[in-house]
Amino acid sequence: MSILVDENTRLLVQGITGNEGTFHAQRCMEYGTNVVAGVTPGKEGTQHLGVPIFNTVERAIAETEANVSIIFVPPAFAADGILEAIDAGIPLIICITEGIPVLDMVKVHSYLRNKSTRLIGPNSPGVISPGKCKAGLMLGDIHIPGNVGVVSRSGTLCYEVVSQLTKLNIGQSTCVGIGGDALPGSTFIDILRLFREDKDTRAVVLIGEIGSTFEQGAAEFIRNEMAKPVIAFIAGISAPPGKRMGHAGAIITGSAGKASEKIKALSQAGVTIVPNPAEIGLTMQKNISES
């Protein structure tokens, strides 16, 4: 097993004909992902990268039975793309687009509330279940199949952690980038819940950062509902208060957003904290060999 994506994933790419969409859809296909369709309004009837293009998500699903959509639509139009995918009833949306206006995401969340669709991102690097399916930007060959789940707000830091794990021959069940935005579709809790239910996941690496209170939510969940071991790194311990560090999720808001507060909450929930980001792999190795 694994979570979210696997060998049964039939991937739809919204914005497939754009530069990024093309580049990454191709990399996903090379990895073995079953890309079944693309959506670009006005290009229905054409083919791109060997897959059929449709005007609407509704049509793409009807024709190809796509069950996951990955979104590369530019920020000004991305919320519309997410809403279209929700409305078409797709079970999983992975939104890569960075820089979607916050109020657009408020709309998306208001609409998503009664729906069964799961949204990962926006500003997500994607999801990979090594050896089965890659639906994201990550380099496939730094991953190997295994039993450690990885969930991260940051994309590049997630790659760093995975490469540490892989070098130590610790494989991954699934690696999920929930995205660095202020209003992510899925939070740590949502993904931890899936890892808890996944037989192939024996331990989890959680990579948090300053800003928001998502890590505190995760701590609460881990304390009460998660028996599997979790190790965590929180980026931003050296960040000065009140400085914007790259994206909205990293504004320090109140003391709860500080790295130290997050570390405290996770640590109290029984999570192993890794102080040095270069030693996340080693810590997991130690953790696994002890258990």
Place this chain on the structure above:
Amino acid sequence: MSILVDENTRLLVQGITGNEGTFHAQRCMEYGTNVVAGVTPGKEGTQHLGVPIFNTVERAIAETEANVSIIFVPPAFAADGILEAIDAGIPLIICITEGIPVLDMVKVHSYLRNKSTRLIGPNSPGVISPGKCKAGLMLGDIHIPGNVGVVSRSGTLCYEVVSQLTKLNIGQSTCVGIGGDALPGSTFIDILRLFREDKDTRAVVLIGEIGSTFEQGAAEFIRNEMAKPVIAFIAGISAPPGKRMGHAGAIITGSAGKASEKIKALSQAGVTIVPNPAEIGLTMQKNISES
């Protein structure tokens, strides 16, 4: 038993200090209804009809444990009043106000979708469980306790039917006016479902009218999920097509809105149709004595 309101009802009156609110709150109290609070912004701290007045529904519930709110707020402000009551978490709202703008009600329904509150009305004559609680405009003394449930889109026609029943000594479990508006909070199905579960209700009178497809919905429900006998009268068989007859719910829209179509659907679902509105009581008497 009975449905919606009974001896445990603690009634809050929104708009209690207005003319209609005052008049009908007093009649409800005279009937024995436990009116516990009123809401009129700006009058907190005062008393009216012997009950405490609050600025907000939230405060009124916190202080008096009101569990039903009846709304007499003028149409321009009524949707705000309903939303306030929903937000305050009250389980049942009965909205008497007539003439609320349709788009205001679209807002109310959008907000109500995820909430557990039940809304009766707007433009409802109210609800009465004879001998237990009256929360509405109906004349208490035309009702007697018993085992027939009455559900009606029209208020005055409901009174007429009840007075026919009472003259024949057929008592009522609960009489519910769902209101004549285009977008009612509860439809026939919602109330029929409650009557189905109510031990004290043995038979139901359904009073429909032209416009909308609520009667067809009721027919579907009765055929599939309702074992108790239902008799029905549909007002408007003599109405010329395309004429507005009093309120929005009575515009004939397409053939489904015609009285003949509604009668056909109900009749096919096993409902006894009363062609003459003066013989609804007699029909129920015959129905009861036969069963």
Place this chain on the structure above:
Amino acid sequence: MKIHEYQAKLLLSQYGIPVPQGRVASTPTEAKEITTELGGKAVIKAQIYAGGRGKAGGIKVASTPEEAERAASQLIGTRLVTHQTSPEGIPVTKVLVEEACEIERELYLSILIDGTARLPLMMASEAGGIEIEEVAQSSPGKISRTYIELAIGLQAYQGRKLAYGMNLHGKQVGEATRLMANLCNLFIAKDCSLAEINPLAITANGKLVALDAKLDFDNSALFRHKDIQKLQDEEQEEALEVQARKWGINNYVKLNGNIGCMLNGAGLSMAANDLIQHCGGRAANFLDIGVVNNTNRVVNSFKMFIADPRVKAVLVNIFGGIARADIIARGIVEAYKQLDIRFPVIIRLAGTNVEEGKRILAESGINFIEAKDFYDGAYKAVEAARDNK
């Protein structure tokens, strides 16, 4: 509330929706002038509150300003009878003089409130220019639908879906999507109950234009739209219904019979009319007196009956709830005092304060027929009307 086509088009235009060039004219001379401004050719469209004008001769094409003048003079001042009007038709006092567009295709677009979903519903079809009910029956697959969720508004993807449904391509898709968003804004900003563009035309140069338009408004929301209220043209309505409104009786509908009815509640009023028909008579009107706080509206109802020469008898059937039987009774007594009532009046009172009401009537000494119940009232009214012929 209805408004004229030319008023609807002005509103559409204010909301960024393209309409043909043109203006309204009240005289043939004006029509001629406008046609000259438009370059000498025009379409002259009778402005009435009813559809079916084309087949009824209400739309004329003029290829010179003089033809336009003649066409306008043939329309203005007449009454137009269409399949949607009464046999007497509706007076034409204004014509819309518009450029004659070259049309490639005719589409359909509308918004109304869907009672089941409790949301505004936008419908579009490639089969425009005809009545949408016909399309719905003959080829329902040609109508695309999308709900407008208030939390997100009409999204671009919904517009695209409908645009593709209308078989649009290329730049027209974006153009249609913006037009739909604008119509949606208008619908919500002005509390419409119906916004319909039929046909939405594609012109020979590929542009979208609202060739005809219908806007109806939610009467309950008019209080917050003074600008829309002002557009009401009472000449287009039944004179008796206009008069009723002036006298504070908002729920009055003229029917074809001879029994004047004063009732309360839409349901009871309809049922009473049904019962009258059941007893072999016909109601002259539907009149829901609504909530009465004083006797005025009762007196005015009797003025309505006197104003309607068809009325041979009057049935008063009031089941008091919000309406109180005592106020109704007082109103009837007042009406007898003020007015010359020559028709038989059958009265059935029940409900709130009925005892007081009956006492007032009994003590007043007025000449009326008491009915003991709902059926008795209808029966006696039918009898009285028959006898009074």
Place this chain on the structure above:
Amino acid sequence: MKIHEYQAKLLLSQYGIPVPQGRVASTPTEAKEITTELGGKAVIKAQIYAGGRGKAGGIKVASTPEEAERAASQLIGTRLVTHQTSPEGIPVTKVLVEEACEIERELYLSILIDGTARLPLMMASEAGGIEIEEVAQSSPGKISRTYIELAIGLQAYQGRKLAYGMNLHGKQVGEATRLMANLCNLFIAKDCSLAEINPLAITANGKLVALDAKLDFDNSALFRHKDIQKLQDEEQEEALEVQARKWGINNYVKLNGNIGCMLNGAGLSMAANDLIQHCGGRAANFLDIGVVNNTNRVVNSFKMFIADPRVKAVLVNIFGGIARADIIARGIVEAYKQLDIRFPVIIRLAGTNVEEGKRILAESGINFIEAKDFYDGAYKAVEAARDNK
């Protein structure tokens, strides 16, 4: 994005929210003239992108136009240091000259996006005039909150709830409710990330007025607000950060150390800074290079390091995903060609197209220090910076 108080007040005023009379002045003479217009008395407020002006002497009261002129001349042209600024302070180039209101009470009102509820949150308090964080800590009961649901907007009942929470009475409740609705409209129409009125004053004659106001905007939404974009005052920002933006580097933050950093992704960048600190050094900046499609932004990043005299060594740590290691490598080579690079450069590349990237660097002949992994890069950078002092 931040804007000045005077700009925020103009926007508030456009949205129907009362603000004190007054205007902005760029010279003492202007300040004098405005004070005369205002009747001879005024408050002179330094316009800077930071709070805490009052305690820092940035707000002065003038009881004659001459006093106003003097106050303005004491502020304009200086740098103001408050507890929210760097020790160097921020330049004052403009002052807001406003009528001096007589104040009865100071309230608080704001809207921001709540990340947990994923909705705009409106907060109000009777304890205005001080920082809301203090109120939140000392007396949380004094802050009333309400969420703004997009489907229904801010409803009147929510406004009343907050107004009662601010201990308002009578007509002030309706006034406050309208003001809140207006602030909500502004927040949504302009894609604010924060709209704060603190204090919201009740004047001696019982009126509500926005005495101070702060509006921040969602950078991601600026593309649809050209009017807001124009308001940006770059003089108020860190010169290096303004320069970075001009060179296409949007995620640059000046820090206090001496190691220039070129990284990708916010998380990895923060972690790299953490690791540098862990190794005993300090980063000179946070720099997330983002998605690079060509070498320009890499070259510009090196220009930034050269422009910052504190930089003693540079760490490049790129883990390619969207960013490609080959383009980064090409950019570095290009930078060496174009610029005079005198500091040691430590490079660690991984991820997408890393082999190609390493080959390009190796074949270029440039003088750099290769790091074999994340830790090695940070360690060597700290070492190099120490050695280069």
